Amino acid sequence: MKVEQISIFLENKSGRLADVATVLAGAGINIRALSLADTTDFGILRLIVNDTEKAKQVLKDNGFTVGKTEVIAVEVPDRPGGLAHILSVMKDEGVNVEYMYAFVQRSGGNAIIIFRFDELEKSIHALQKAGVVILKGEDVYAL
């Protein structure tokens, strides 16, 4: 039910994002989803890739600070109200969204949203009860 995500610390200077992409390309790693949080001084790049362990290792070998976090990937019908439904479930449960990012699948009509909640187990439970489709890690890596 959980998806592994790697996060990378980046200083706000030109070329750093390109460096990450180059390292991953060199190791034959495919990026499935990504988001970048930025502040004045630094950024945090979050990635879901086809091979988490390998990606983490090559980035570390290249001097990056890398973290691993568990997130949830939820399948949402690609129509108005899809996201609102999920968020209202979480609101009722009193769970906070730390951050989220979405992407649309190439085939099929559904969007996939990656959530980072402050309470992971509680969120999974609540979403399942509400009948929301939670994707397995393997499914997301292989997208």
Add this chain to the structure above:
Amino acid sequence: MIWNEEFETLPREALQALQLKRLQHQIERVHAAVPYYRNKMAEAGVKPSDIKSLKDLRKLPFTTKEDLRLNYPFGLFAVPFERVVRIHASSGTTGKPTVVGYTKRDIDSWAELMARTLSCGGAHQGDVVHNAYGYGLFTGGLGAHYGAERLGAAVIPISGGNSKRQIMIMQDFGSTVLMCTPSYALNLADVMKEMDVDPSSLKLRVGLFGAEPWSENMREEIQKRLNLKAIDIFGLSEVMGPGVASECVEEQHGLHIFEDYFLPEIVDPKTMEPLPPGEHGELVFTTLTKEAFPVIRYRTKDISRLIAEPCSCGRTFYRMERITGRTDDMLIIRGVNVFPSQIEHVLMSIEGVEPHYLIIVDREGSLDVIEVQVEVSENIFSDEVKVLEKLGKKIEREIKDLLGISCKVKLVEPKTIQRSEGKAKRVIDNRKL
């Protein structure tokens, strides 16, 4: 005007005789009263009776800030604690401050020395002394205060901060003498400009500036912008506080050391051998009259040279050249002594933070700003922005708590800060003083 004509113009020979007498007495007293000094002298194989001339000073061991740290807080006090009437402190090299004490007579000597300093800089009875040195553990505020009172001037104990109010008071009270750090003097000039106050409409005539390094360029700027004569004064809490040396208003060239109270030496910082007047080296002081907190051959880590040539003001005391640098890595930020090791101490007390940091000092306008770059290791990294921002704020707060200065913490990628190859570069000082 010379405050104490008798002593400040003593012929050199008479002065040296007085110094020797005082030195012998001081060494005997310290040897008897302070076990730490007694042990150090025994290790160096020297007894008080070995001091037969001023040249024998070199037989005595040096004292450093490390000695002060080892004896924190009162271990080097040379009088029973009942005789201590004042305690001051300045930054130590790590978390603990350097503590100094004064007896009633020390406070009295200090007032005399600061009265001399003010007089040397051209102040006199009837002046309105605007004392913007900080009052508190820092020796600047109270040291200047007592001296100005001794001089017979009217003191405004305004302390630092709140520049607009300071300027209002200068206008309304007719301040004639300004005492503060040179960078704060420039800050006051900035604020005057903002407030549309013309410095020539004020009564300021002279400013006595110290507690941080400054240059001839800065002097010119201060003199021009504040319409006063800027005098460099010198002191350090370990030796007394302000009142160790002062420029005279006549020459504004070199600071007369009050040699009847303090015995100066210039030593080669590598060989630790004394150097003759004129040569640059580390400034070392031995106190000659201090009761509560005497120091023997205290290494200031400041670089200067002694000027032996007579001065047109009539004082016979040698002058020390304006401080040109340091032999250690101490920084002076807005008048506060800061050691990189103190910042390291803060960083190391925060879990997960590694000792890879870089301190960047800059001057924005007339104010020093300091940025501390800290590498983000896996231990402190988070995928959440707020966690990292909170960490930065925490470091900023703890540095502020320990050092009393605000800084900006910047998180940087690992390995961006140069690793130590021998000596790591911990500080980049971009200030053009």
